[in-house]
Amino acid sequence: VAYAYVNSWLSVYNDNWCTSPSAQMHEIGHNIGLAHSNEGGQYQDQSGMMGYSYGEDEGPRMCFNNAKNYQLGWYSDKGEVSQPLLQDWTGSLIGVDDYQNQDLDGSEKVILTVQGDSLDYHVGFNRVKGLNADNKEGADDKVLIQSRDPGISFADSQLIAKLGVGDSYIIEDFGGDNRPVTIEVTSIDSNGSLQKANVSVKLFGCTIDSECDDNNSCTTDVCDDSTGLCTHVNDKWCAEPFLKIAVVTDNYPSETSWVSDKN
DSSP, X not given: OEEEOTTSSOEEEOGGGGXXXXXXXXXXXXXXXXXXXXXXXXXXXXXXXXXXXXXXXXXXXXXXXXXXXXXXXXXXXXXXXXXXXXXXXXXXXXXXXXXXXXXXXXXXXXXXXXXXXXXXXXXXXXXXXXXXXXXSSXXXXXXXXXXXXXXXXXXXXXXXXXXXXXXXXEETTGGGSSOOEEEEEEEEEEETTEEEEEEEEEEOOOSSGGGGOOSXXXXXXXXXXXXXXXXXXXXXXXXXXXXXXXXXXXXOGGGOOOOXXXX
16 A cells, blocks of 8 residues: 655555545654554554545545644643642543634643553544544544553554543553542533533542452452552452362261361
8 A cells, every 4th residue: 555664754655545645644644753543453543544544535534643643742732741640630622623713711622641650641532523524433522542652752552442421441550559540521511613521530549448349259458548549458268279178988978077177
């Protein structure tokens, strides 16, 4: 189909693929330092041009996903970094087509980047309209989350969540802190042509023991409400291997009895 060299001027197209805007955007994306956009398998994140290319010569109308936009420094004046180990975050996200919408109040963000874990998580509202009208993911205007290696170096991104109202994505053991972080879409507001997705990013902190239940009958689950941390203490009789006992009797088995006492 086509290929390109990373951070180079050279991109090459096979025959009619030179008329495909998506193929051109994909290969030029490599030229400017972008890697692929995946969703499980390679290229399968179809929310941006670093996924699949399409044989259309007049579309589709979409650009790069928010992981790539962050890497390129695009929309940086409407970008926000959340560090949930330090502070929870709540706010409103808008789609890229509303970047210059006249109804904005100045608090809205295009890209939310959650940092502090082994990966960065890029959160954005995939508003399907205008320059993003032909987006192949989240046709119902979902909040999408892509993960990738921290920073802005050459790295693939993974589409890991598509969230509607009331949906959430949980990152377990965030930053090695033994507590999960939850990214939740609390509502979507409309104001004329403008839609906003209201999102919260919260670090879990327990207040009572029952909130620490790990559904494991072999642990005692305890909440330290001064730190919000859960501990799970193993019951040694559950954790240790079972002892298998074979009893061989004589010709009078009914006269044989035995007792196992763990003490």
